[in-house]
Amino acid sequence: MDxxxxxxxxxxxxxxxxxxxxxxxxxxxxxxFELYGYQPLExxxxxxxxVLASKYAGGAEILKETYSLKDQGExxxxxxxxxxxxxxxxxxxxxxxxxxxxxxxxxxxxxDGPVKLxxxxxxxxxxxxxxxxKSMMAEAELMFMATEVxxxxxxxxxxxxxxxxxxxxxxxxxxINKELAxxxxxxxxxxxxxxxEGVKKELLEKNLQPEVVxxxxxxxxxxxxxxxDYYKGIASNSLMQEGIQELxxxxxxLDAMGIGSKVKYNPFLAxxxxxxxxxVYEIFLKDGSITSSMGAGGRYDDIIGKFIQNEVGYPAVGIxxxxxxxxxxxxxxxxxELESNLDVYIIPLGTEAEALKMACELRGQGIKVDIxxxxxxxxxxxxxxxxxxxxxxxxxGEDEVKSQRIKMKxxxxxxxxxxxxxxxxxxxxxRIQSLT
Numbered sequence: 001m002d003x004x005x006x007x008x009x010x011x012x013x014x015x016x017x018x019x020x021x022x023x024x025x026x027x028x029x030x031x032x033f034e035l036y037g038y039q040p041l042e043x044x045x046x047x048x049x050x051v052l053a054s055k056y057a058g059g060a061e062i063l064k065e066t067y068s069l070k071d072q073g074e075x076x077x078x079x080x081x082x083x084x085x086x087x088x089x090x091x092x093x094x095x096x097x098x099x100x101x102x103x104x105x106x107x108x109x110x111x112d113g114p115v116k117l118x119x120x121x122x123x124x125x126x127x128x129x130x131x132x133x134k135s136m137m138a139e140a141e142l143m144f145m146a147t148e149v150x151x152x153x154x155x156x157x158x159x160x161x162x163x164x165x166x167x168x169x170x171x172x173x174x175x176i177n178k179e180l181a182x183x184x185x186x187x188x189x190x191x192x193x194x195x196x197e198g199v200k201k202e203l204l205e206k207n208l209q210p211e212v213v214x215x216x217x218x219x220x221x222x223x224x225x226x227x228x229d230y231y232k233g234i235a236s237n238s239l240m241q242e243g244i245q246e247l248x249x250x251x252x253x254l255d256a257m258g259i260g261s262k263v264k265y266n267p268f269l270a271x272x273x274x275x276x277x278x279x280v281y282e283i284f285l286k287d288g289s290i291t292s293s294m295g296a297g298g299r300y301d302d303i304i305g306k307f308i309q310n311e312v313g314y315p316a317v318g319i320x321x322x323x324x325x326x327x328x329x330x331x332x333x334x335x336x337e338l339e340s341n342l343d344v345y346i347i348p349l350g351t352e353a354e355a356l357k358m359a360c361e362l363r364g365q366g367i368k369v370d371i372x373x374x375x376x377x378x379x380x381x382x383x384x385x386x387x388x389x390x391x392x393x394x395x396x397g398e399d400e401v402k403s404q405r406i407k408m409k410x411x412x413x414x415x416x417x418x419x420x421x422x423x424x425x426x427x428x429x430x431r432i433q434s435l436t
Contacts, residue, residue: 010112010121020341022124022327026106028152029126029321033104036145038128041103043086049076052085054307065111079110083127084275084300084318091131091314092307099132106323119292120324127297129318131304136246139279139299140253142319146283146295147262149321155329157294158262161250161281162269164298166231166243170267173236174215180208182274184216189270193291196220225267246278275300279317290329295321340389343368343428347381349397358396358421365425367432386411392428 007013014022030040049068067079080086083105091097106126115121128145130138143159150157167188171181187202194202196217203213224230228247235241247265254263271280280298284291297319304314344367348355352373359369370390372381378395385393393409400406400421407416408427419427 008121010115012120016341018327018331021330022323023341025153025323025326025330026126029106029149030104032145032149032152033128036102036128036141038102038104038130041087041090041105042107043080043083043090043105045080045108046077047080047086047089049078051089051307052078052081062111065113067110067112081111082109083107083125083320084129084303087127087129087131087318088300088304088307088316091304091316100130101132102128102130104128116292117290117328124323126321126323127318128320129316131314131316133317134301134315136250136279137253138317139250139281140257142297142317143254143263143281144257144259146319146321147259150283150294153326153330154333155294155326156286157283158264158286159281159283160264160266160269161279162266163243163247163279164270164276165239165278166247167267167270169235169237169239169241169243170219170231172239173234174212174219176208176212176216180206184208185270188216188220188268191220191268192266220268226265228265231267243278250279271296271298275303277301281319283321285329289332290325292325293322294325294329295319340391341368342370342388342390343392343432344424345370345372345385345388345390345393347372347378347385347393347395349378349395351396351398351401354401355396358394358424362425362428365429367425367428382409392431394424 049066052066053063062081066081069077069079071077087103087105091101104127106124108122109125110122112121113119128142130142143161146159147157167185168181171184172178176184183206184203187199187206190202191199199220200213200217203216204210208216219225222230228244228251231240232244235244254260269280269282270276271282276298278299278301281296282293283295284293297317299315299317301313301315304316344362346355346359346369348371355371359371362369372384374381376384382393389411391411393411394406395409396406404421405418406421406424407418408424409416417427
């Protein structure tokens with residue numbers, strides 16, 4: 001039987017023109033993360049399944065999508081499905097870390113879930129988290145940072161946000177049993193995707209009493225319920241009061257930072273994972289061209305302490321950016337136009353040794369250089385550089401070596417500029433800087 005070469009569903013190869021864009025996204029993210037004082041961290045991809053399957057981890061919903069396997073010692077293992085659980089494990093294993101501890105991590109995660117535009121089964125998450133801060137200042141900083149990230153990427157977004165305490169307290173007021181609350185939250189979280197009737201159908205299928213379902217649907221249909229002030233008027237338990245207080249504190253910070261036009265309060269946003277204890281948020285494109293969120297996160301104050309089973313409090317909050325969905329959005333804007341990560345292409349004409357020397361000197365100045373190493377005709381070499389979108393070409397022949405002068409061809413405009421070979425580096429750097 002012949003071997004059929006194909007990728008596993010939900011995975012793909014990224015060719016240079018694609019990976020250049022992805023690397024550019026990562027670079028911009030890292031620059032912003034470090035601007036806010038977050039430090040890099042790397043964690044393993046492989047975990048004991050019991051860590052990933054802990055009831056204090058992602059919850060039953062995410063475990064359906066967890067890839068599990070056994071090693072040669074018959075130990076049950078799993079591939080990480082996010083970067084939050086690995087981060088929590090690090091804090092739990094290193095209780096003497098100075099707090100607050102701020103980190104970012106960019107790495108692959110795996111989920112055996114539905115495949116659609118902007119959502120794969122093997123994908124890269126870009127996470128930012130801070131542990132040791134109870135104040136809503138942490139959420140506000142992360143939300144502002146998210147707007148700065150997407151401004152740098154040239155994508156117009158808004159942040160939808162809520163508070164899980166307020167949502168849970170509201171369900172308590174509606175007399176929903178604690179055992180059913182998680183199922184109800186999962187359905188409410190889908191209201192923008194499946195509509196109110198879709199939520200009603202799901203809730204009835206979950207065996208909620210019809211009168212309870214009607215109370216929930218009445219709340220969903222109530223336009224006044226889209227305002228925090230509405231809940232201030234009906235707050236009847238401590239969870240609702242705490243949620244309102246945290247939202248008002250957060251709103252004060254958001255107003256102070258001037259991003260009111262980029263945030264939207266959504267009283268039914270829940271984020272499916274059970275780890276969240278307070279603020280939750282998701283990032284969406286304003287034009288709706290991609291329905292998947294561009295990033296999401298929230299506060300998870302309980303998980304770390306429960307991992308290590310002690311009474312020490314570890315308040316934590318984070319945000320995760322999806323590299324693949326961001327790449328998809330940028331690709332749609334750019335129509336997959338090829339980009340090159342090279343600055344200069346050297347074509348030697350019987351001057352291979354001199355060309356290698358020139359390349360070494362230019363690379364020493366921080367210029368990205370490639371050399372043509374084929375024996376093709378000059379026209380085909382120039383055609384290659386043009387198709388690869390390499391901005392500048394140097395044709396180095398024996399006359400150029402003797403005179404120490406060379407013409408640099410601008411492949412976009414087609415113009416040529418003659419210069420001393422010793423001045424190539426400064427000329428290229430000047431042109432690059434003028435474009436940034």
